[in-house]
Amino acid sequence: MLDQSGNVIVLGNVVFLRPEQVAKSMEKVISNSIAIPNDPRRKELEKLEKQKATIDKKAQQQVQLELLGGLGFVVLQTLGFMRLTFWELSWDVMEPICFFVTSLSFPLACGFFLRTSKEPTFEGFFRRRFKVKQKKLMETHKFDSEKYNELCRAFYPNYDCDVRKYADFSGLDLGGGSVFDAVHR
Secondary structure: OHHHHOOOEEEOOEEEOOHHHHHHHHHHHHHHHOOOOOOHHHHHHHHHHHHHHHHHHHHHHHHHHHHHHHHHHHHHHHHHHHHHHHHHOOHHHHHHHHHHHHHOHHHHHHHHHHHHOOOOOHHHHHHHHHHHHHHHHHHHOOOOHHHHHHHHHHHOOOOOOOOOOOOOOOOOOOOOOOHHHHHOO
């Protein structure tokens, strides 16, 4: 009787005593999920996308600098071992040292995999470090990832653009474009 009069809503085994609150909630959900062509939220999303693109570029530069530092370290280590092997000491002394230093790379790769569940490749290392740098830069630049994700879901409902789940490499040299480009290809 109350259900037919509109005073309550009955859905299966659940009874809602305040149908006006249910209607307001549904209206809010529907209005937030529909993108209007001249929606002012689009400009806000574009602003956030530009901010995210600069953050991504900065994170990429920092990670590339780290990788160049690692390359420099390996080159210096190799040159040092060559000098010790051929000028200072002999191969008999340097062979076990080189063996143990080289074999240390396997436990380091296993440790990286166990800690991150990512493949211990240069790309895996790059992606992991990029994600960490991106997160730190988003915190320092006060990037509102919740707002970005909400706007992204409103304008691109079929595209998963949650910045907390994974690093977005769309604006980098790894290929791709902005979220808009990815959706409208």
